[in-house]
Amino acid sequence: MSSKLVDNFAPRSRFEIMIAISWVMWFLVGYHQHVDAISKHPIVCVLAFDGLRPDYVFRGQTPTLERLSREGVHTQFLKNVFPTKTFVNFFSMATGMYANKHGVLGNTVFNENGQCIGYGYELFHYNPAITPIWTLNELSGEGRHSGVMMWVGQEYEYGNVIPTFSQANNRSMPWNDRIDTTMTWLTHKETPINLLYMYFEVPDSDGDKYGVKSDDVPKQLKRVDLTIEYFLKQLTKHNLREKVNLIILSDQGMKDIDYNEVTDLKNILAPGSYTLCGEYPVLQLQLTQGFEVEAYTNLTKARDQLKTFEMYKKNEIPKKWYYTGNNRVTDLLLVAKLPYTFNDKTVQLRADNGYDNAKLDMHAFFIAIGPLFREKYSVKQLRIIDLYALVAYIMQMDASKLVVKPDASLARIVMILKSNVLEKVQNYNTRTILKYFVALPRKSIGKRQSFVYS
Numbered sequence: 001m002s003s004k005l006v007d008n009f010a011p012r013s014r015f016e017i018m019i020a021i022s023w024v025m026w027f028l029v030g031y032h033q034h035v036d037a038i039s040k041h042p043i044v045c046v047l048a049f050d051g052l053r054p055d056y057v058f059r060g061q062t063p064t065l066e067r068l069s070r071e072g073v074h075t076q077f078l079k080n081v082f083p084t085k086t087f088v089n090f091f092s093m094a095t096g097m098y099a100n101k102h103g104v105l106g107n108t109v110f111n112e113n114g115q116c117i118g119y120g121y122e123l124f125h126y127n128p129a130i131t132p133i134w135t136l137n138e139l140s141g142e143g144r145h146s147g148v149m150m151w152v153g154q155e156y157e158y159g160n161v162i163p164t165f166s167q168a169n170n171r172s173m174p175w176n177d178r179i180d181t182t183m184t185w186l187t188h189k190e191t192p193i194n195l196l197y198m199y200f201e202v203p204d205s206d207g208d209k210y211g212v213k214s215d216d217v218p219k220q221l222k223r224v225d226l227t228i229e230y231f232l233k234q235l236t237k238h239n240l241r242e243k244v245n246l247i248i249l250s251d252q253g254m255k256d257i258d259y260n261e262v263t264d265l266k267n268i269l270a271p272g273s274y275t276l277c278g279e280y281p282v283l284q285l286q287l288t289q290g291f292e293v294e295a296y297t298n299l300t301k302a303r304d305q306l307k308t309f310e311m312y313k314k315n316e317i318p319k320k321w322y323y324t325g326n327n328r329v330t331d332l333l334l335v336a337k338l339p340y341t342f343n344d345k346t347v348q349l350r351a352d353n354g355y356d357n358a359k360l361d362m363h364a365f366f367i368a369i370g371p372l373f374r375e376k377y378s379v380k381q382l383r384i385i386d387l388y389a390l391v392a393y394i395m396q397m398d399a400s401k402l403v404v405k406p407d408a409s410l411a412r413i414v415m416i417l418k419s420n421v422l423e424k425v426q427n428y429n430t431r432t433i434l435k436y437f438v439a440l441p442r443k444s445i446g447k448r449q450s451f452v453y454s
């Protein structure tokens with residue numbers, strides 16, 4: 001090869017080298033994007049913000065959330081389960097069950113041996129046959145993969161199955177990094193996920209410290225909104241925006257407490273006459289042998305005098321709470337009435353949740369937007385437990401893998417889906433799903449759902 005020919009192919013300047021490098025970079029980036037895989041199944045991403053009250057979204061701090069709620073499905077209230085506490089409700093979303101069936105009766109509960117247990121394997125394995133939605137997705141096979149980011153109870157196996165991708169709770173992980181991680185799951189070359197459950201710890205952690213009307217809440221709401229905006233941008237960047245069915249929700253609302261009227265059990269009960277589990281405003285009480293009558297009498301007097309709480313023996317707990325029939329339930333259940341709470345005045349909470357799930361202030365937030373959801377559709381109320389049935393149906397999961405039947409009903413939530421799009425996703429699992437999740441009588445299912453039987 002002559003030196004002249006070599007010269008012809010040699011870069012003549014630094015500028016040309018830069019151009020050449022740019023072309024190589026462009027090719028590599030383009031090629032990389034090209035090999036990003038996307039699940040062949042419908043994709044559902046659930047983003048949960050702890051303690052996001054439905055009315056927080058209309059305070060002018062969350063333009064993205066407001067826009068999404070106008071464009072997609074919006075519900076005035078998402079009815080949660082009793083007690084309206086964080087672990088209880090996140091696990092109800094994951095399992096489609098009320099507290100009495102999944103056994104997480106509070107953020108802490110008495111186990112069968114009378115020990116008060118907190119977050120851990122035992123709390124979430126009251127019933128070893130429980131199948132969280134991310135587990136059912138994995139069990140359904142055919143390329144279905146789950147990604148779970150910091151969701152309550154996610155770090156444990158259920159039936160010896162763990163999600164394909166997961167990130168355990170790590171509050172110090174920046175929110176945008178969490179989102180970037182989920183994008184690598186959604187576009188993984190070999191095992192792209194079709195299901196994402198993702199948790200964010202705000203605004204609850206600030207709402208309860210400073211109160212519902214505090215100046216700190218708007219700051220946190222702005223942060224929530226920017227995070228959703230970032231998530232949407234990343235979906236667009238990875239060509240996922242049109243494919244993803246996005247659900248944004250919360251576990252409960254929040255209500256300011258009357259801090260001057262807190263009920264201190266130490267003023268009512270003798271030391272050693274009881275042991276306590278649960279968190280304000282819902283307390284589980286185990287009475288010490290020999291002190292049962294005295295303790296019950298004192299509590300009855302205090303209840304009638306103070307009028308700040310209700311008290312229930314095991315057999316008196318309202319059935320509408322789906323709390324009884326579980327051997328973690330103890331002698332007495334104390335439930336504060338809004339806006340009161342139990343407290344020893346050392347805890348610096350200004351607002352709280354956990355109260356009766358019939359109270360509107362406790363209800364949660366829900367919107368849904370994406371190719372399978374109806375547009376500009378508003379429904380007065382949905383239920384947290386029914387999310388399980390909805391997602392199982394969208395994904396056409398294999399419900400025959402379930403050992404315990406969830407409480408979730410498809411009939412109560414299916415109306416938020418576009419019927420014409422859904423006909424395309426039905427397969428041989430449809431009838432099994434209906435068997436498990438359409439527990440209501442046929443006539444109450446209504447016309448709009450009749451297509452699922454065709």
Ligand SMILES: [Zn+2]
Pocket residue numbers: 050051085086087204251252
């Ligand atoms: Zn919460």
